[in-house]
Amino acid sequence: MVDLTDFALNEEYKRLQSIGDKLAEIESLIDWKLFRPILESMYKNRTASGGRPEADVLVMLKMLVLQQWHGLSDAELERQCIDRISFRKFLGFPEYVPDSTTVWSFRKRISDNDKESKIWNEMQRQLDVLGLKIKKGMIQDATFIHSNPGHAKADKPRGEDANTSRSKDGDWAKKGGKSHFGYKFHTIVDKDYLLIRRFQTTTASVHDSQVDLSEKGEVVYRDKGYFGAAAKGFAATMQRAVRGHPLGIADILRNERISVQRVPCERVYAVTKEVFKAGKVLVTTVERVNVKMLMTAFSFNLHQLRTLKKKGTI
Numbered sequence: 001m002v003d004l005t006d007f008a009l010n011e012e013y014k015r016l017q018s019i020g021d022k023l024a025e026i027e028s029l030i031d032w033k034l035f036r037p038i039l040e041s042m043y044k045n046r047t048a049s050g051g052r053p054e055a056d057v058l059v060m061l062k063m064l065v066l067q068q069w070h071g072l073s074d075a076e077l078e079r080q081c082i083d084r085i086s087f088r089k090f091l092g093f094p095e096y097v098p099d100s101t102t103v104w105s106f107r108k109r110i111s112d113n114d115k116e117s118k119i120w121n122e123m124q125r126q127l128d129v130l131g132l133k134i135k136k137g138m139i140q141d142a143t144f145i146h147s148n149p150g151h152a153k154a155d156k157p158r159g160e161d162a163n164t165s166r167s168k169d170g171d172w173a174k175k176g177g178k179s180h181f182g183y184k185f186h187t188i189v190d191k192d193y194l195l196i197r198r199f200q201t202t203t204a205s206v207h208d209s210q211v212d213l214s215e216k217g218e219v220v221y222r223d224k225g226y227f228g229a230a231a232k233g234f235a236a237t238m239q240r241a242v243r244g245h246p247l248g249i250a251d252i253l254r255n256e257r258i259s260v261q262r263v264p265c266e267r268v269y270a271v272t273k274e275v276f277k278a279g280k281v282l283v284t285t286v287e288r289v290n291v292k293m294l295m296t297a298f299s300f301n302l303h304q305l306r307t308l309k310k311k312g313t314i
Contacts, residue, residue, distance in 0.1 A: 022306070027090050056094060071278070124197065138189065145183040145281055169286040
């Protein structure tokens with residue numbers, strides 16, 4: 001009966017395959033099974049914080065990718081994974097599709113067990129294996145991730161004392177005369193392959209210049225928001241006019257050269273916000289937002305790997 005069911009599913013999938021399946025393309029780009037030890041280590045005992053997972057951890061990781069890739073809520077993710085043949089194929093036609101509560105718990109467990117860095121490091125290791133090692137040129141930038149400020153006054157308590165459904169950790173920042181509430185997604189990408197190499201999630205009020213994602217030996221291109229801030233790498237930062245010291249022609253021309261180098265970074269935020277719908281979050285703490293940004297960066301790199309494969313780079 002199982003063989004008959006598998007046959008029927010694969011026959012149903014053939015028509016989609018004949019016209020192209022984007023998810024099948026990204027599924028083959030990385031070795032998913034290497035994430036299994038990282039994820040299964042979160043279920044190391046049978047206590048309240050451990051115990052065996054209710055579903056395959058790789059199925060749940062892939063569901064988080066699908067969620068971010070298509071900008072889905074937990075409930076809609078569950079429905080789509082049951083309904084869409086391309087989603088089921090991407091998940092490997094599992095006998096059991098985890099429900100929305102299980103997915104929520106899995107995402108929370110990643111945060112509670114501090115597994116974000118290990119998941120991310122494994123992704124970066126696989127990029128290196130593909131021959132996409134970082135060279136020198138890097139671009140750092142940041143973007144606002146909006147969340148619900150609620151209607152309470154700004155001086156009302158947040159954090160654990162906040163008896164409200166609004167964002168508990170988010171805060172306000174102003175840029176270009178506009179106010180933003182929520183968080184910031186800081187990234188650094190390499191100029192050669194436009195892959196996100198490092199990221200950090202902060203509240204919105206943290207100034208761009210307070211986060212340095214560069215490493216020694218790297219040339220890091222940065223806009224005027226980083227003016228005056230040191231970097232571990234070589235800082236190619238745009239100059240900013242200050243009172244009594246207007247920009248000279250040399251600084252203006254230098255800014256133009258740096259701006260040209262930085263242009264490709266705009267694609268990162270265009271994809272993450274317009275395609276992945278990651279510009280707004282419903283989760284309420286910086287830890288939970290960080291997991292969402294992990295999956296955003298993870299999904300973007302899969303998106304970019306697909307582009308690089310089409311170009312013949314890998």
